[in-house]
Amino acid sequence: MMDELLTPAEMSEADRLAIAGGPSNGYGLMCRAGAAIAAAILARYPASRHFHVLCGPGNNGGDGLVVARLLADAGCPVTAYQDDSPRPGTDAAMALAALELRTRPLEVFYAGGDDLVVDAMFGAGLTRPLQGNFARAVERANASGAAVLAVDLPSGLSGDSGQVLGGIAIRADMTVTFFRRKPGHLLLPGRSLCGETVVADIGIADEALTTIGPKLWQNNPRLWQMHLPRPTENGHKYSRGHVASFSGGPSATGAARLAAMAAARAGAGAVTVVSPGSAMSVNAAHLTAIMLRRADRVDELADFVNSRKVAGAVIGPGFGVGEHCRNFVSALNRLRGEEVLGLVLDADALTSFEEEPEALFALLAKGTSSVQPAVLTPHEGEFGRLFPDLAGAMRSKVERAREAASRCTSVVILKGPDTVVASPDDRAVINAHASPYLATAGSGDVLAGLVAGFLAQGMPSFEAACAAVWIHGDCSLRFGPGLTADDLPGLIPTTLRQLVGT
């Protein structure tokens, strides 16, 4: 499985383990890395007019020096640029000694539109913003119109967070990294700066992962496909999970119906929209396969959940912010402890706790040892209301989601073009399987309903959340332009059929 994502620190541990295990030493690994890059260049950009290799002072630069040597050996017109020679005795110094070309200073670098620029300035070891000749080389490479291939990471980009340190980074057409991807290849803006990312095998054995024990993956069906619910021959509608989706007042009913439809398409055997009395007629006018039940008060809600074996609940979309919402969330959470009730909190159910997030966290922490964690599905705005100190881009999105999941003892789906799902047990995924067309009103309601649908069928919370995010994204990729949230539920069966069969 290639879905593990390694932080730069974990990658250097893999590097260390590979060297300790032999037969390659550090320079051997660098030569393999350089060879993988040179092979990618000759396969993808063989007709470049000139090959410019920009080398930094560390091992990323060392990889570049190996690339320059191999391209020169292959007869390519190549110039290597480097300001400061690597420290004596390092692998990069060995790579420089083996290079038969004289390197030129970075300040003379200039590329034309038919050239190829190899960015080997900084990779995993970037510690601060680019300045001086490095920053100017980045500007010239980006403005040149030449194709750009980045070694390991585009220079200026943090492999940990996907953020640009100091506002300037290489914009690559292709990035070749080693052994496994890093979070910065998938998190934004990193993903868009990398271009196509290719992972090269440089001889590090997969066993290194057993020692490192990474807990971050690229979202992929391989992680959760075996947990997807499959109906049994003798199942009936309630044994396939009954989901309740909570409607707002008469002018805010559509979101709950979207969530309800998604839960049904996820395979829940029965779905009920639970509506305030004031919105019963509006909801009734728009529902067919989905059932409808009135509940204005907490006791009516509890009656319904207990008598109709509700196994999954989604509350928040269109529900309305305030005390009534807090009371319903609190009641559902109590029932989560008593019954086997999967709970999804979205939108207004999150915003309702904006003034007192600690109250929500305390609520959700109760009795979680025997029941599945709840799933919270905030976008960045809602996330910032519950976790104001974790808002903004100062820390990696993965770290922020993990910290939030731990605080609220729940699975957190931090939505966006690079959605992160984090579990209170520290597991996390980054999702890159979605179309930008998914950013459309109501799309989040569908996602929340999908999660509830899977939870109600007994899927564990983290896997249900990851599956819902990926399937939601897959639907958007298959539909493309013109997508509305109303289209999404109808697209779910085709994706599910590919994952579970017929």
Ligand SMILES: NC(=O)C1=CN([C@@H]2O[C@H](COP(=O)(O)OP(=O)(O)OC[C@H]3O[C@@H](n4cnc5c(N)ncnc54)[C@H](OP(=O)(O)O)[C@@H]3O)[C@@H](O)[C@H]2O)[C@@H](O)CC1
């Ligand atoms: N791990 C593996 O398996 C393998 C890794 N390999 C390769 O090694 C790369 C990692 O190498 P690395 O650790 O030497 O880091 P790298 O990115 O070259 O930079 C460190 C140097 O840059 C400096 N520096 C930092 N920021 C700066 C700035 N803004 N402006 C100026 N200077 C700055 C920093 O100086 P310092 O911060 O110490 O002062 C230090 O001198 C990795 O990306 C991959 O390509 C492969 O060879 C094969 C196997």
Ligand SMILES: [K+]
């Ligand atoms: K680089």
